[in-house]
Amino acid sequence: MRNAFAKALIHAAQADERVVLLTGDHGYSLLDEFRQVCPHQYINAGVAEQNMVGVAAGLAKAGLRPVVYGLSAFVPMRVLEQIKLDVCNERLPVVFIGDGAGVVYSTLGASHQCTEDVAALRALPHMAILSPADTWEMTACMELAFVAQGPVYVRMGKSDLGTVHSRRPDVAWGEPILLRNGHGPLAWIATGSMVPTTLRVALHWPGSAVWSAPCLKPLHPGPIVSIGRRYGAIITLEEHSIHGGLGSAVAEIATSHAPTWVCRIGIPDRFSRGCGSYQYLLAEHELDDEAITRKVRGFVDDLPGNVMQKPSLMAMQQVA
Amino acid sequence: MRRFESHRLRQTVLRMAYAGSSVHIACAFSLIEILAVLYRSHMHLGDATPRAPGRDYLVLSKGHGVMAQYACMRELGWLNDWHIDNYFHDGTLLKGLSDAHVPGLEVTSGSLGHGLSVGVGLALAAKRQGTGQRCFAIVGDGEMNEGSIWEALLFAAHFQLSNLVVIVDANKFQALGRTQEVMRLDSIVHKLTAFGLEAYEVDGHDESAIDETLSHIAASTSNAPRALVAHTVKGKGVSFMENDNRWHYSRLTASAYHGALRELKTIRRAGGVSLLMTKPCHQGAYAPRSPNLSMDV
Numbered sequence: 075m076r077n078a079f080a081k082a083l084i085h086a087a088q089a090d091e092r093v094v095l096l097t098g099d100h101g102y103s104l105l106d107e108f109r110q111v112c113p114h115q116y117i118n119a120g121v122a123e124q125n126m127v128g129v130a131a132g133l134a135k136a137g138l139r140p141v142v143y144g145l146s147a148f149v150p151m152r153v154l155e156q157i158k159l160d161v162c163n164e165r166l167p168v169v170f171i172g173d174g175a176g177v178v179y180s181t182l183g184a185s186h187q188c189t190e191d192v193a194a195l196r197a198l199p200h201m202a203i204l205s206p207a208d209t210w211e212m213t214a215c216m217e218l219a220f221v222a223q224g225p226v227y228v229r230m231g232k233s234d235l236g237t238v239h240s241r242r243p244d245v246a247w248g249e250p251i252l253l254r255n256g257h258g259p260l261a262w263i264a265t266g267s268m269v270p271t272t273l274r275v276a277l278h279w280p281g282s283a284v285w286s287a288p289c290l291k292p293l294h295p296g297p298i299v300s301i302g303r304r305y306g307a308i309i310t311l312e313e314h315s316i317h318g319g320l321g322s323a324v325a326e327i328a329t330s331h332a333p334t335w336v337c338r339i340g341i342p343d344r345f346s347r348g349c350g351s352y353q354y355l356l357a358e359h360e361l362d363d364e365a366i367t368r369k370v371r372g373f374v375d376d377l378p379g380n381v382m383q384k385p386s387l388m389a390m391q392q393v394a
Numbered sequence: 395m396r397r398f399e400s401h402r403l404r405q406t407v408l409r410m411a412y413a414g415s416s417v418h419i420a421c422a423f424s425l426i427e428i429l430a431v432l433y434r435s436h437m438h439l440g441d442a443t444p445r446a447p448g449r450d451y452l453v454l455s456k457g458h459g460v461m462a463q464y465a466c467m468r469e470l471g472w473l474n475d476w477h478i479d480n481y482f483h484d485g486t487l488l489k490g491l492s493d494a495h496v497p498g499l500e501v502t503s504g505s506l507g508h509g510l511s512v513g514v515g516l517a518l519a520a521k522r523q524g525t526g527q528r529c530f531a532i533v534g535d536g537e538m539n540e541g542s543i544w545e546a547l548l549f550a551a552h553f554q555l556s557n558l559v560v561i562v563d564a565n566k567f568q569a570l571g572r573t574q575e576v577m578r579l580d581s582i583v584h585k586l587t588a589f590g591l592e593a594y595e596v597d598g599h600d601e602s603a604i605d606e607t608l609s610h611i612a613a614s615t616s617n618a619p620r621a622l623v624a625h626t627v628k629g630k631g632v633s634f635m636e637n638d639n640r641w642h643y644s645r646l647t648a649s650a651y652h653g654a655l656r657e658l659k660t661i662r663r664a665g666g667v668s669l670l671m672t673k674p675c676h677q678g679a680y681a682p683r684s685p686n687l688s689m690d691v
Contacts (some may be wrong), residue, residue, distance in 0.1 A: 094522075125511045127547035131516015135500075136523070155505060156542075160512055163502050164494050256522070 075234055076104055078172065078209035082216035083141065083204060087112040090139060093138055093220075096130055097143045098123045100173070105143065106340070124390040127153045128169050131160035139220065145179075145187040145209060146172030150227060160196050165200040165224040176267060176313035178232040180355040189341040193318020195227050196291055199382055202247070203291040204230040204322075205312075207269035208237040211288045215247035219291075229290075231267040231313070233352055238269050248294030250301075255296035258281035259306030259382050260374075263287050263298075265320045268339075268361070275366050276309075279374075287304075290320055295327045306381040309337045309370055313361065316340040335381060337373040339366055397469050398430035400601070401661045404631045406465035406478055408658070413466040414482030416490055420629035420641035422462035424565035424598065425532065428624050431604040432530055433466045436612070444472050444497035449654025450527055451516045453500045455509025456534035456563060457492035458642075460499070464488060467498045486604025507540025509533070510560065514546050517558040517619075528557045537579045544589070547619075553592030554617040559608070560591065562622065563598065567639050583623045591621040632657050632662035 084107060087093040095108060096117045109116045119126035122212065123144060130140040142149055149170055150157050153154050161168050172191055179186035195201050202222060206212040214228070219226040243251050251265055253273065265274035265287045276282040283305065287293070301308060308328065310321035321338030328334050341359050348358055356362050374382060403426050412420045432452060436457035440446025444467075454463055464481075467473045473488075480486055487496055491504025500516070505507040511685035533543060546682045550558050562575075562582055566573050573579055586593040592614060596607045604624065628637030630640070632654040646654070 117553075119549060120545075122542075122545035122549065124507070124542040128508055128511020128542065128546065129515035129549065132512040132517070134515075135512070136516055136519030138519055138522070156508065156511070159502055159505055159510055164501070206544050364588045389675060 075206065075209050075212045075232065076173070076232065078212040079216065079230060080104055081227075082213050084108050084111055086141075086216065087115045088218050090220075090339050091115070092137065092139045093141065094133055094138050095141045095143060096304035097128050097365075098126050098148060100145055100148075101143055104173075112280055122286045123148050123153045124156050127156035127168075128374045129159050131156070131164070133162070133168035135164070137320050139169070141169040141171065143171045143173065143210070145186060145367070146175040146191045146229060147179075149189055151188060154194055157195070157201070160275055162198045165235070167222060169219045169222075170225065170227045171230060172227060173230045174232040177227045177341070177355045177359065178267075180346075180351050180352045184345050185252060185389050186265050189313070190318070190330050191227070192290055192320070193322070196245040196318060196323065200224045201291065202226045202289070203229065204245075204288055205290050206245075206288045207266055207286045208235075208239060210237060210239040210242045211245060211251075211286065214242055215288055218245055218247070229253040229266060232257045233267065235267055235270045238273060245287050245288050248288055248292040248297075249289065250297055252283065252285055254282070254284040256281040258283065258304065260308045260309060260370075261285070261301045261305035262311065263301070263320065263324060264311040265290060267313045271321050271361070271363060272309075272311050272365065273311055274365050278367055281368070287320055290323060293323045293327065295331050298324055298327040299332040302334040305334075307335035307337065307374070307377060309339060309373070311366070313356075314340050315343065317343060332388060335373075337368060337370060342356065350353060396465060398434045400430055400631070402424045403430060403462065403465040403469070405655060406468055407461045408646070408651060408654055410464060410478050410481040411462050412465070412646045413479050414490075415645045416461065416482060417643050418458045418461065418490065418644060419644070419646070420457070420567075420635050420639070421458040421534070421565075422460070422465075423630045423632065423635065424626035424628050425456075425459040425462040425563050426465075427599045427601050427604060427632065428532065428561060428563060428626075429462050429466050432599050433470070435605055435606040436608045436659050437530065438528070441468075442470065445457045448525060451500050451513065451529040453501050453509045453513035453516070453529060453531040454492040454514060455501065455531055456506070456511065456537050457501075457503030457509065458534070459532070459563065460490070460492045463492070463499065470498075470592060472498045506534070506537040507542035510543055510546040511549075513548050514555060514558060517550070517555045518553060520557055521553075521555060523607065527556075528559065530559045530561060531562055532561045533556045534568070535562055535564040535566065535579060535582060536576070538562070538582065547586065547589045547591065556617050558619040559611060560586070560619065560621040560622045562586075563600075563626055564623050565626045567628045567637070567642070569642060571639065583621070583637045586623070588623040590618055592616050592618040593621040593623065595623040595625060598626035599630055631661070
C-alpha cells in the first residue's frame with residue numbers, strides 16, 4: 075500500500091508542477107524514488123513538524139499543492155493546532171499523509187503508535203479523512219485527495235495486509251464501498267487495516283454484508299441510514315480508538331436518523347501495554363480474528379432475539 | 395495629507411478600542427511606526443487592493459497588534475470609519491486578532507508562533523515561482539518563547555529565503571511581565587545572527603531609521619533571510635500606557651479615552667514630536683545601530 079502511495083505521489087507531481095512534498099525528515103526509502111524523479115518538488119523540512127505545516131499553508135496560499143508526509147503520531151497529532159488554524163481555517167488544499175497509523179509500530183511504544191488521529195481530525199471543519207484498505211483504494215484515495223478543494227488527511231497503515239478488491243473501486247466522498255453482499259442480519263463496516271480481518275471474521279455469520287469505508291469524513295448519512303434500516307445490527311471495525319472514529323461516526327448517524335444496534339470494535343480507551351509484533355499488539359487490543367469473533371458473538375447474544383431471527387422487512391424485499 | 399501619520403494611526407486604534415471595549419491597545423501602539431513605514435514606503439501593494447496579485451505579504455504573526463494594522467488599512471481605504479466605530483459589534487468582520495478571512499490580513503494568528511511559518515511558506519512559494527514578492531513577517535519578542543519560531547528561522551536560513559524580512563517588535567513585555575523576567579531572551583539580534591539571518595536593530599519608533607534600515611535590507615544581495623529587531627515601547631504614544639503592562643489587558647474608560655486622545659492631538663500640533671515626558675525605553679544597554687553596522691558576521 076505504501077508503494078501505491080509513493081507511485082501515486084510521483085504521478086501527481088509529474089502531472090502538476092505545483093505539487094510539493096514536505097517531510098519532517100521521515101520516509102526513509104519510501105520517498106527515495108520521488109526524490110530522484112522530482113528533486114525540485116521535494117523538501118525535507120527537518121525534524122520540525124510545526125513549522126512544516128505552517129510552511130505548507132503558506133505554499134498553498136500562494137497556489138501550490140503541498141503534500142505533508144509524516145508518521146500519524148506526528149502528522150496530525152503533534153501539529154493539530156497548525157492544521158486547525160493555518161490550514162483548515164482557510165480551507166487550504168493541503169494533503170496530509172499519516173503513515174504507520176494504529177499500532178503497527180508495535181515495538182516502538184506510545185510515541186509512534188497512533189489511535190486517536192481520526193477522532194482529532196473529525197472535529198476540524200473542512201478536513202476530509204481518507205483511510206484506504208488496500209493498494210487499490212490507496213491509488214483511488216490519492217487521486218481524490220489531489221482534486222479536493224480543501225485539506226485532506228490520508229491515513230495509511232505500514233503493513234500490507236493484502237488486497238480486498240480485485241480491481242480499482244470507485245471511491246467517492248462519503249460513501250462506503252460494498253465488498254460482499256448479504257441479506258443480513260449483520261452489516262459490517264470496516265476501514266483501513268481492519269477490512270481484510272472483517273472479510274474473514276464475517277464468514278462466521280452467514281448472510282453478513284461487508285463494506286469498506288475508505289472515506290471517514292465526510293460520511294454521508296444516506297448509505298448508513300439505508301444499511302441501518304435494512305440490517306438488524308451494524309458492526310464497525312477500525313484500528314483506532316473506539317472513541318471518535320468510524321464507529322462513532324456510524325453511531326452518530328444511526329442515532330439521529332435510523333436507530334439501530336451498533337457494535338464498535340476498535341482500540342479500547344487505553345495505551346498499549348506490551349512490546350512485540352504487530353500481530354501480538356492487535357491481539358493485546360483484542361483486534362485479532364479470535365477476539366473479534368468472541369466480541370461479536372457476545373454482542374449478538376445480548377441483542378433482543380427478534381433482531382437476529384428476523385431479517386428486516388426491507389432486507390427481505392431487497393433479497394426478493 | 396501625509397498618509398500613515400503615527401499620531402493619526404494611534405487615534406484610530408484608540409477609537410476602535412473604545413468603540414469595541416477592546417484590550418491589546420499597548421500591543422498595537424508599539425507597532426505603529428513599523429507598520430507606517432512598511433505601508434508607506436516598502437510594501438509593494440500592486441494595484442492597491444487587499445488581495446492584489448503579486449503584492450508583498452505583511453504577515454502579522456503577533457496577531458495581538460492587529461488594531462495597528464486595521465488603522466493602516468483605513469488609511470489605504472480598505473476599511474472605513476464604519477468599521478472603526480463598529481469594532482466588535484455583533485456580526486462584524488474585524489476580530490481582536492489577525493484573521494486571514496479579512497482582506498488585507500494575510501494570516502490567522504494570535505495563537506503565537508504560527509504566522510512566521512506561514513510567512514516562510516509564502517516567501518518560499520515566491521522564490522520557487524520567481525515572482526519577486528517579499529514577505530515581511532512581524533513577530534513579538536514575547537512570541538519568541540514559542541519553539542516554532544525557531545523552527546521557522548532555521549528553515550528560512552537553510553532555504554536562503556532572502557525575500558523574507560522578519561521584524562521583531564521588541565517591546566520588552568509579554569502577557570504577564572517583562573520578557574527578560576518571564577523568559578530571558580537577552581540579545582535577539584545575536585540569536586538571529588547565530589541562526590543565519592542578516593540581522594539589524596533599530597529604534598522602532600524612529601521612522602527615518604526604520605526606513606533607512608529597510609532600504610539597506612532591500613539593497614543587500616546576500617542569500618540570507620533578513621531580520622530587523624525594532625526596539626519599541628509597549629503602549630508608545632500615550633504617557634500613561636507606556637511600559638505599563640496593564641494596557642495589555644485594560645479597556646478604555648471614557649476619561650482614559652479622552653485623556654489619551656488629547657495627548658495624541660497635542661503631539662499632532664507639535665508636528666509629530668512628543669512634548670510629553672515618556673518613560674525610558676528599556677533598561678538594557680541598547681544602542682540603535684546604524685544600518686551599515688550589520689550584525690552579519
